[in-house]
Amino acid sequence: RVLKEMFSDGHTNWGRIATLFAFGAALCKYSLENNKQELIEPITDSIALYISTNKSNWIRQQNGWVGFFLF
Template structure:
């Protein structure tokens, strides 16, 4: 990761660039399979921890991705926006759903890399799509709920012991959305 990007992105957590930075960092973290690169801040560390916890306990995401049978970044860019809209079609926002969305995209990136999609193209494309959606549709909610640095980090610090309930709520939204999108796909 280049230092200028890290500095610029971490200074403005209320921007689309920060959402993009988070997505790219998380995807690299997922693909590396380790914590080889230190977390740039508490938000990055919290996303890594909560996203990987969700992924370890929920192979349902991988199962859903396999059903979509995506094999190119173009297919992902076509399907991902409708999936994200469907996840939130009930109008309910919470940090668990946001983490689940990032975790889902991390599993998607890993899955497509195994299919031979070039890593750089994959990370860039999925990160841009996720950041644009997050910023365009969830920025106001994020800000109203304490922002990334306060609301997000504190939510997952407070919820360490009851993180299970956040997972269940988030998975319910994802699985319902997948059923709808797979049916349309």
């Protein structure tokens, strides 16, 4: 739900992409600290799947991940 909500207004930018990864990292850290390691792979898989299916064209249009570093 969080993934869809972040981009529900149709706007994509590097800040939102970075926020998505930071949110995922925080969830993974929380899972690790609370002995719920089995949640880490589904969290990372969900983010990777969302990015690859919904944001890969936008990332390509922004010069790929190099565009992020230039940003």
